[in-house]
Amino acid sequence: MPMTPQHHRVEEHCELHPEAPTVGSCRKCGRFICAACAQQRESGVYCTECASTLYRHQPAAAAVTWISPLSFISLLVSVVGCMFVPFGAVGAVLGAWELIRIRQGKAHRDGWPMALLGFMSGCVTGPVFLWLLLFHMAG
Numbered sequence: 001m002p003m004t005p006q007h008h009r010v011e012e013h014c015e016l017h018p019e020a021p022t023v024g025s026c027r028k029c030g031r032f033i034c035a036a037c038a039q040q041r042e043s044g045v046y047c048t049e050c051a052s053t054l055y056r057h058q059p060a061a062a063a064v065t066w067i068s069p070l071s072f073i074s075l076l077v078s079v080v081g082c083m084f085v086p087f088g089a090v091g092a093v094l095g096a097w098e099l100i101r102i103r104q105g106k107a108h109r110d111g112w113p114m115a116l117l118g119f120m121s122g123c124v125t126g127p128v129f130l131w132l133l134l135f136h137m138a139g
Contacts (some may be wrong), residue, residue, distance in 0.1 A: 016048075026050050043109055054105050070098040071111035074118030078125065088125025095119025 012022045012032045020034035027044035039051035046054065078091025095118035101107040102115065 028053075070094060070101070070107065071114035071118065074098055074122070075114050076118075078118045078121035088122045088129060090122070091118045091125070092120075092122025095122055 014020050014022055014032055014034035014037055016037055017034045020036060022032040023035050023038050024045055025032050026047040028046055028050040031047050033045070033047045037048050039046045039048055041051060041054060043054075074091050074094035074097075076091075077087050077094060080087045080091075095115045098107060098115035099112060099119060102109055102112050
């Protein structure tokens with residue numbers, strides 16, 4: 001009769017309070033956490049350490065803030081770039097910068113659609129500007 005591997009249940013204990021029952025795991029690092037360590041944020045439950053690295057001004061779950069100033073500025077500059085093309089490249093850079101800040105947890109996660117739109121519209125107007133510049137220089 002072949003031997004089958006035994007499945008061992010992993011004990012769930014909070015690292016800081018092993019005697020306390022766990023209420024879940026951190027959304028960012030996956031550590032088990034107890035009620036005393038659980039930090040509720042808009043995007044989920046985090047351990048104390050990971051919650052401290054999130055966007056400092058991120059509100060608790062009750063309030064909703066979906067726009068960051070840099071996301072709005074990148075979109076605004078990119079829209080202006082449709083009329084005055086050099087601004088499009090600036091909008092693309094600002095949008096990319098804000099997307100990086102969102103990924104690092106330094107900016108609010110819900111601002112990504114606006115930052116992405118600013119980045120993409122800037123990427124469209126930037127090449128148009130270069131094409132116009134080269135066309136003007138050739139003619």
